[in-house]
Amino acid sequence: MEGEKVKKRIRCCVLILIFSVLVLQQTVVSAAEQILPSGISFDEIGSKMQAFEKKHADTTAGLAVSVFTSKEDVTQYAGYTDMEKKIKTDETSVFEWGSTTKLLVFLSVMQQLEQNNLDLDTDIRTYLPKDFLKNLTFAEPVTMTELMNHTAGFQEEYVGLYEKGITAYPSLKEALYEHEPKQVYKPGTVTAYSNWGVALAAYIVERVSGQEFSSYVREHIFTPLGMNHTAVSVDLSDCPWVQKQWKKLQCYTADGEKVKDCKTPLLLYPAGRAVSTLTDFRMFARAVLTKDKLLLQEKTWELLFTPTDDFGTTQIPKNMHGFWMASYGIPVYGHGGNTMGCSANLLLDVKDGVGVVVMTNQAYEEIYNVQMPELVFGTYDRSAYIKEEMIPKGIYRTARTDRRGPFKWMSLSYKMGEVDDSQLWTASDTDGGEKISYAYGDDIRISTWEFVLEIGSVLLWGLTILWAAGSLLVQGTAACIRKIKKKTNFSPFRNWGIAANGMQLLVLVCFIGTVYGVSTYQKWETYAWLFAVIGLLAFFMAVLAVYGMVKRKNHLWTGKKWWFYGNLFFLLVTVLNIGYWNLYQFWN
Numbered sequence: 001m002e003g004e005k006v007k008k009r010i011r012c013c014v015l016i017l018i019f020s021v022l023v024l025q026q027t028v029v030s031a032a033e034q035i036l037p038s039g040i041s042f043d044e045i046g047s048k049m050q051a052f053e054k055k056h057a058d059t060t061a062g063l064a065v066s067v068f069t070s071k072e073d074v075t076q077y078a079g080y081t082d083m084e085k086k087i088k089t090d091e092t093s094v095f096e097w098g099s100t101t102k103l104l105v106f107l108s109v110m111q112q113l114e115q116n117n118l119d120l121d122t123d124i125r126t127y128l129p130k131d132f133l134k135n136l137t138f139a140e141p142v143t144m145t146e147l148m149n150h151t152a153g154f155q156e157e158y159v160g161l162y163e164k165g166i167t168a169y170p171s172l173k174e175a176l177y178e179h180e181p182k183q184v185y186k187p188g189t190v191t192a193y194s195n196w197g198v199a200l201a202a203y204i205v206e207r208v209s210g211q212e213f214s215s216y217v218r219e220h221i222f223t224p225l226g227m228n229h230t231a232v233s234v235d236l237s238d239c240p241w242v243q244k245q246w247k248k249l250q251c252y253t254a255d256g257e258k259v260k261d262c263k264t265p266l267l268l269y270p271a272g273r274a275v276s277t278l279t280d281f282r283m284f285a286r287a288v289l290t291k292d293k294l295l296l297q298e299k300t301w302e303l304l305f306t307p308t309d310d311f312g313t314t315q316i317p318k319n320m321h322g323f324w325m326a327s328y329g330i331p332v333y334g335h336g337g338n339t340m341g342c343s344a345n346l347l348l349d350v351k352d353g354v355g356v357v358v359m360t361n362q363a364y365e366e367i368y369n370v371q372m373p374e375l376v377f378g379t380y381d382r383s384a385y386i387k388e389e390m391i392p393k394g395i396y397r398t399a400r401t402d403r404r405g406p407f408k409w410m411s412l413s414y415k416m417g418e419v420d421d422s423q424l425w426t427a428s429d430t431d432g433g434e435k436i437s438y439a440y441g442d443d444i445r446i447s448t449w450e451f452v453l454e455i456g457s458v459l460l461w462g463l464t465i466l467w468a469a470g471s472l473l474v475q476g477t478a479a480c481i482r483k484i485k486k487k488t489n490f491s492p493f494r495n496w497g498i499a500a501n502g503m504q505l506l507v508l509v510c511f512i513g514t515v516y517g518v519s520t521y522q523k524w525e526t527y528a529w530l531f532a533v534i535g536l537l538a539f540f541m542a543v544l545a546v547y548g549m550v551k552r553k554n555h556l557w558t559g560k561k562w563w564f565y566g567n568l569f570f571l572l573v574t575v576l577n578i579g580y581w582n583l584y585q586f587w588n
Contacts, residue, residue, distance in 0.1 A: 038377060045074050065357070067376055094246050101232065124200070138186050164264050164521050184403045191319075224295065312430070396444060420438065496544065503537050511534065534583045548568055
């Protein structure tokens with residue numbers, strides 16, 4: 001009897017063991033066969049990525065990419081961080097995050113919210129030095145939520161983001177104060193992407209935490225997560241190893257052409273300076289995906305992933321406390337980034353627990369940063385998001401531009417009857433006017449009159465340059481002929497015309513100098529004086545025009561009427577263009 005009982009117990013234990021093994025095996029198989037939103041299984045993604053890389057190898061410089069869940073990842077490296085020296089991309093390679101760095105700012109803000117050091121819906125001036133903000137236009141207060149949504153109303157700031165030739169870096173406070181953009185939209189009404197606005201949010205973190213931002217991030221994000229190969233300060237000195245590796249990095253265009261100078265320091269560093277290995281980049285992304293309690297408490301994570309802005313008048317979330325929606329087969333959230341020589345992207349499907357991080361040493365690269373994630377998240381289909389609607393009629397310009405100040409001319413870009421169908425867009429007419437909303441920014445409608453005025457003024461200015469150059473050529477030729485014939489016929493009328501034409505061309509020379517200055521990231525002080533010269537020339541041209549009209553009216557000058565009135569007309573065109581485009585504004 002006792003033997004039978006022992007045998008039964010043994011048989012029972014064996015059956016339990018077999019059952020446990022089968023269950024465990026099934027669990028392992030289920031994990032391995034996790035189906036991604038694109039419809040392929042997790043264990044297939046590696047081969048799919050390799051095939052994708054092979055297809056685009058001809059235009060690939062260096063690539064580091066990882067698809068991951070809470071416990072697994074498929075990570076691949078391809079190409080070179082320096083194609084000429086044949087330095088292969090591997091786990092020791094570092095890349096720039098670009099604007100993905102902004103997520104460090106938003107996590108820091110949420111940490112300070114958690115500690116009751118700030119409130120998301122309070123006027124940000126509460127946390128800033130008195131009169132720190134000089135260019136606010138509207139009575140409505142700007143809140144931290146609006147900084148995170150990029151709806152604070154700031155225009156683009158082209159000066160002070162990058163600057164060459166700097167030996168002593170300004171503090172974040174100084175960099176912000178010296179180059180504050182104008183507020184051109186009512187807060188909360190228009191999405192106008194703003195590096196300056198996010199850097200301002202980082203400065204508020206400095207103010208309420210009592211720590212310099214790079215030190216704060218290292219203590220409260222990098223160190224808890226074990227991100228030992230990430231730097232974020234202007235000169236990357238907060239991680240010497242990264243600083244050394246970064247110097248080895250060579251950058252390229254999206255087509256694979258070498259970028260000669262791609263390492264100009266970013267003064268507003270919280271907006272896009274982080275540099276790290278792919279491992280650290282994934283470590284950060286995974287912490288956000290899994291809502292790691294080392295960074296935030298559970299209730300704060302839940303708040304972070306609640307919508308703070310929608311697409312137009314729909315209820316489709318566009319932004320969640322700084323995390324943009326990216327439209328694929330499903331909506332995912334994260335942030336992309338571009339620098340002068342690198343591109344990066346961090347995309348999270350929080351619902352299914354899957355993430356993708358991509359890093360390349362190619363500026364404005366989209367094959368891997370935008371297209372490759374389709375292997376994981378599926379292909380964007382507009383009908384899955386919203387009912388089809390007609391493309392809005394009218395003329396639009398991007399809200400992310402400059403409408404006040406000497407770089408107003410950079411807003412000379414228009415869209416007529418076209419939308420970017422590669423991503424979700426919606427049309428609406430709200431407090432901010434008629435607009436087309438995308439992730440990262442809005443296009444706003446302008447009047448036909450404004451369009452005609454701006455295009456017409458530029459075309460007339462172009463004719464002015466041709467007129468002035470042609471007149472000087474004719475006058476110069478005539479002067480040479482008179483000299484050869486030894487004629488010394490002095491004519492105040494002729495000299496007036498030569499002075500008018502000369503000043504018009506001098507304005508062009510000064511303008512070209514300012515374009516060179518801002519496009520090559522020179523210090524503002526090195527070319528601001530050119531705007532002052534343009535302003536003086538405008539004054540002298542106005543005086544010259546009045547002087548000519550007086551002389552002509554009093555019949556003191558004789559000569560060809562068409563030539564006089566042509567010079568007078570184009571003088572006024574130049575002066576009015578300088579005034580309209582604010583080209584006299586030498587202060588910032």
